[in-house]
Amino acid sequence: MKDTLYQYILGIADNCLILGQRLGELCGHGPSLETDIACTNISLDLLGQTRSYYQYAAKAKGGNATEDNIAFLRKEREYVNVLLVEQPNTDFAYTIARQFLFDVYHLLFLNELQSSTDMTLAAIAKKAIKEVSYHERFSSDWIKRLGDGTKESHDKMQKAINDLWTYTDELFHQTLADEAMIIAGIGVETSKLREAYDQQVTDILTEATIAIPDTKWFQKGGKKGIHTEHMGYLLNDLQYMQRTYPNMEW
Amino acid sequence: MISEEVHIAKELIPILEKVSDPEIPVLSILEMGVVRTAVINDNVVEVQITPTYSGCPAMDVIGDDIQAALKREGYQSTVELVLSPAWTTDWITVKGRKALEDYGIAAPLNASADKEALLEGKRIVKCTQCGSTNTQLVSQFGSTACKAMFQCEDCKEPFDYFKCLK
Numbered sequence: 001m002k003d004t005l006y007q008y009i010l011g012i013a014d015n016c017l018i019l020g021q022r023l024g025e026l027c028g029h030g031p032s033l034e035t036d037i038a039c040t041n042i043s044l045d046l047l048g049q050t051r052s053y054y055q056y057a058a059k060a061k062g063g064n065a066t067e068d069n070i071a072f073l074r075k076e077r078e079y080v081n082v083l084l085v086e087q088p089n090t091d092f093a094y095t096i097a098r099q100f101l102f103d104v105y106h107l108l109f110l111n112e113l114q115s116s117t118d119m120t121l122a123a124i125a126k127k128a129i130k131e132v133s134y135h136e137r138f139s140s141d142w143i144k145r146l147g148d149g150t151k152e153s154h155d156k157m158q159k160a161i162n163d164l165w166t167y168t169d170e171l172f173h174q175t176l177a178d179e180a181m182i183i184a185g186i187g188v189e190t191s192k193l194r195e196a197y198d199q200q201v202t203d204i205l206t207e208a209t210i211a212i213p214d215t216k217w218f219q220k221g222g223k224k225g226i227h228t229e230h231m232g233y234l235l236n237d238l239q240y241m242q243r244t245y246p247n248m249e250w
Numbered sequence: 251m252i253s254e255e256v257h258i259a260k261e262l263i264p265i266l267e268k269v270s271d272p273e274i275p276v277l278s279i280l281e282m283g284v285v286r287t288a289v290i291n292d293n294v295v296e297v298q299i300t301p302t303y304s305g306c307p308a309m310d311v312i313g314d315d316i317q318a319a320l321k322r323e324g325y326q327s328t329v330e331l332v333l334s335p336a337w338t339t340d341w342i343t344v345k346g347r348k349a350l351e352d353y354g355i356a357a358p359l360n361a362s363a364d365k366e367a368l369l370e371g372k373r374i375v376k377c378t379q380c381g382s383t384n385t386q387l388v389s390q391f392g393s394t395a396c397k398a399m400f401q402c403e404d405c406k407e408p409f410d411y412f413k414c415l416k
Contacts, residue, residue: 034388034389034391034399037389037391037392037393037399038389038390038391041391041392041395042391044303044305044307044395045303045304045305045395046305047305048301048303048304048305048306048395049304049305051304051305052304052333119334120333122334123332123333123334123336124304124333126333126334126335126336127301127304127333127334127336127337128304130336131303131304131395134390134391134413137390138390138391
């Protein structure tokens with residue numbers, strides 16, 4: 001049970017860590033000062049949430065586990081984030097599209113997690129949902145602004161949505177840990193969030209004059225630790241200091 | 251888990267009052283509503299603090315500052331971070347709001363007005379320089395996780411707004 005709980009927490013937290021890392025890469029590189037600050041603020045929120053989850057995961061795991069070695073010392077196959085969040089910052093349209101496709105899911109997910117019978121997870125969710133509602137607001141606004149902007153911004157946003165759409169189905173796949181935790185009253189039935197997700201995403205994209213891709217084929221694997229090529233490079237950055245100077249502290 | 255009630259032992263108030271958020275030095279952590287409990291147990295002070303935002307980097311510093319301040323007064327202490335109930339801007343005291351305004355950070359008016367200011371674009375936030383409410387949201391994200399950026403349309407000064415969490 002403890003090990004399943006540990007796996008379950010990772011399934012939530014790894015998404016926050018990896019997306020936080022991606023957004024952190026934009027520090028000093030955002031297209032404008034305000035968006036730069038916004039992306040790094042969102043990154044900070046996500047990393048804060050990650051810390052809460054990993055501290056709890058370390059307790060569930062026991063032994064020598066700490067939030068730091070969970071974050072920095074796992075191998076690529078041991079990270080169970082969805083493929084969507086590890087996709088690169090290609091351009092601002094991709095950054096926003098990735099954020100939006102995740103935020104809508106994240107908000108729906110946290111809304112359910114708030115009523116988990118696990119008090120710690122419910123408390124983290126109640127804290128995080130307040131922050132994530134600002135994230136979703138920010139990304140939806142930019143989806144509309146770029147989608148319904150100039151021809152160039154529209155085309156770029158449409159391309160980003162077309163490319164990233166293929167990673168959205170995985171959000172709703174339930175792992176063995178998910179299923180065990182749902183039975184225990186702890187976990188969220190993500191497969192049930194699909195309908196609300198599609199509705200909300202469609203509403204915003206329609207307002208943004210962006211066509212919904214009619215892809216029938218979707219990528220998956222992240223939740224089983226099988227990642228896209230980008231993940232190795234991301235982890236190389238993320239883990240560099242701990243791999244080079246093991247156990248270093250600030 | 252703790253309740254919304256704050257429990258702070260009387261003799262600890264003057265000590266904790268001197269500890270402030272490093273990002274907002276004018277505001278004591280008590281006025282900010284960050285300290286949830288501070289009780290003396292067998293000569294050890296047990297403090298529970300709650301973060302404003304999950305990723306607030308000031309929390310580690312605040313924890314250390316609390317322990318240092320208590321140590322100066324001869325107390326050993328433990329500091330625990332609690333998440334529930336989640337912090338809200340409603341916990342900033344009246345005195346705290348005043349201190350924020352004087353420092354140049356507009357304070358949240360109240361919870362519902364606050365959402366309108368940040369999400370509906372209503373012009374209800376007062377400029378900290380000239381007092382005009384003819385102000386505009388520049389970005390929902392500011393220099394720290396707990397602040398949004400505004401600009402006054404009358405005196406043209408930019409200013410921070412302490413962002414609502416509700």
